[in-house]
Amino acid sequence: MTQPMVKFDKVTKRYGALTVLDSLDLEIMPGEKVAVIGPSGSGKTTVLRMLMTLEKINDGVIWVDGEPLTHMQKNGGMVPADAAHLRRMRGKIGMVFQHFNLFPHMSALKNCMEAPVTVLKLSKEEARARAVELLEMVGLGDKLDHYPSQLSGGQQQRVAIARALAMRPKVMLFDEVTSALDPELVGEVLNVIRRLGAELDLTMLMVTHQMGFAREFADRVCFFYGGKIAEQGPPEQIFGQAQNERTRQFLSACLEAI
Amino acid sequence: MLWDWSYAFEILPILAQASLVTVQATLLGFVLALILGLVFALLRMARAPWIALPVSAFVEFIRSTPLLIQIFFLYFVFPEFGVSLDAFTAGVIALGLHYGTYCAEVYRAGLDNVPRGQWEASTALNLSPFHTFRDIIIPQAIPPVVPALGNYFVALFKETPLLSAIAVLELMQQAKILGSTTFRYIEPITLVGLFFLVFSLVAAALIRMVERRLNRIGAR
Numbered sequence: 001m002t003q004p005m006v007k008f009d010k011v012t013k014r015y016g017a018l019t020v021l022d023s024l025d026l027e028i029m030p031g032e033k034v035a036v037i038g039p040s041g042s043g044k045t046t047v048l049r050m051l052m053t054l055e056k057i058n059d060g061v062i063w064v065d066g067e068p069l070t071h072m073q074k075n076g077g078m079v080p081a082d083a084a085h086l087r088r089m090r091g092k093i094g095m096v097f098q099h100f101n102l103f104p105h106m107s108a109l110k111n112c113m114e115a116p117v118t119v120l121k122l123s124k125e126e127a128r129a130r131a132v133e134l135l136e137m138v139g140l141g142d143k144l145d146h147y148p149s150q151l152s153g154g155q156q157q158r159v160a161i162a163r164a165l166a167m168r169p170k171v172m173l174f175d176e177v178t179s180a181l182d183p184e185l186v187g188e189v190l191n192v193i194r195r196l197g198a199e200l201d202l203t204m205l206m207v208t209h210q211m212g213f214a215r216e217f218a219d220r221v222c223f224f225y226g227g228k229i230a231e232q233g234p235p236e237q238i239f240g241q242a243q244n245e246r247t248r249q250f251l252s253a254c255l256e257a258i
Numbered sequence: 259m260l261w262d263w264s265y266a267f268e269i270l271p272i273l274a275q276a277s278l279v280t281v282q283a284t285l286l287g288f289v290l291a292l293i294l295g296l297v298f299a300l301l302r303m304a305r306a307p308w309i310a311l312p313v314s315a316f317v318e319f320i321r322s323t324p325l326l327i328q329i330f331f332l333y334f335v336f337p338e339f340g341v342s343l344d345a346f347t348a349g350v351i352a353l354g355l356h357y358g359t360y361c362a363e364v365y366r367a368g369l370d371n372v373p374r375g376q377w378e379a380s381t382a383l384n385l386s387p388f389h390t391f392r393d394i395i396i397p398q399a400i401p402p403v404v405p406a407l408g409n410y411f412v413a414l415f416k417e418t419p420l421l422s423a424i425a426v427l428e429l430m431q432q433a434k435i436l437g438s439t440t441f442r443y444i445e446p447i448t449l450v451g452l453f454f455l456v457f458s459l460v461a462a463a464l465i466r467m468v469e470r471r472l473n474r475i476g477a478r
Contacts (some may be wrong), residue, residue: 101375118413
């Protein structure tokens with residue numbers, strides 16, 4: 001039996017007295033595409049941020065690719081991960097942010113070369129070839145030397161996707177990647193994600209408000225409510241015959257917004 | 259007439275010579291201030307309190323005591339501890355140290371202004387703390403604070419006459435020597451003032467030029 005690529009084992013996250021995620025269990029198989037939906041404040045973005053090690057967890061263990069991410073095994077027990085362990089494990093994960101977070105002082109090409117050169121120690125030529133290939137894949141082969149401020153939101157987000165892919169992650173995290181875009185630019189970004197899904201062997205976890213995209217693209221949809229997964233299943237089930245009252249309320253509210 | 263032109267022209271070359279020392283002390287002192295300031299600013303950001311706290315205390319201490327006393331301390335007191343510095347070196351170090359603490363605050367403002375998303379993207383790309391600072395944070399933190407750093411450059415320059423207190427042969431010291439030998443102070447002191455005025459204006463123009471260049475890069 002294959003082991004999960006990502007596994008949350010009773011993971012709890014608190015901010016002070018507020019429990020954002022309450023003993024979360026979630027397993028994602030290699031190559032699986034999981035969409036996370038839910039109202040704001042339900043903890044869905046926190047799931048991605050913890051996986052990217054941008055947030056510390058309060059309780060539980062996160063596993064990635066068969067190894068603990070938040071902890072390391074020592075003398076038969078588990079101790080919190082140190083910086084070196086986190087750096088090794090982070091290499092398996094890539095993330096795309098809502099607000100792109102491109103490096104504004106670097107061209108599209110340099111944005112995609114920075115980490116491969118400094119972290120993976122690729123030569124400039126190798127990193128450049130890889131960056132050009134990825135930027136072409138996201139349809140920006142003609143914008144290599146453009147700076148982020150010279151690109152539209154949709155183009156910036158596609159650069160950000162190429163930048164994350166340049167590190168050859170096994171897991172890609174998409175955090176509301178189309179939420180900051182003008183409506184007419186959403187499609188080009190979603191098309192790129194579709195292409196990644198079809199061409200690359202990636203495990204994908206995406207927080208999204210694009211219900212249509214989640215329904216068509218995801219293998220599984222998780223509905224978060226109040227720091228827990230209130231309901232999960234194949235898109236047909238969640239969007240067609242949700243069992244949970246909260247899920248139905250949320251989805252009908254989303255429909256009204258269209 | 260109060261003003262003696264022939265005397266003024268006679269001492270001009272001597273003062274011009276001394277102005278080179280002033281310019282040297284300014285440039286060396288400011289380079290030191292820029293480097294120390296960045297080091298202070300980065301150390302103060304350290305998560306370990308045993309680094310950040312002593313550095314903060316030291317910076318506050320230097321900022322809260324007069325530059326003249328620091329100059330005297332380096333020049334007259336350090337030899338007691340076996341560290342003898344010549345007057346010029348002691349003066350440059352004091353200037354660099356004192357203005358380094360001011361530059362540290364400026365750098366901090368610049369570093370604080372880099373959006374959090376830039377740090378998060380750097381983490382997500384697995385950049386080391388060193389590369390995050392060198393390639394991502396510092397290149398974005400510094401251009402906006404160049405005008406503030408430039409102000410301190412001019413301020414440091416205008417404080418160099420303090421070095422005359424430990425007999426560094428810069429403009430002010432030279433003027434005092436000229437005055438005390440001929441008992442004419444009006445020409446040397448006035449000329450020193452003019453030197454400072456001209457250099458300050460030139461420095462301000464240079465800073466504006468650097469700003470404009472940086473703005474052009476930033477506007478891309």
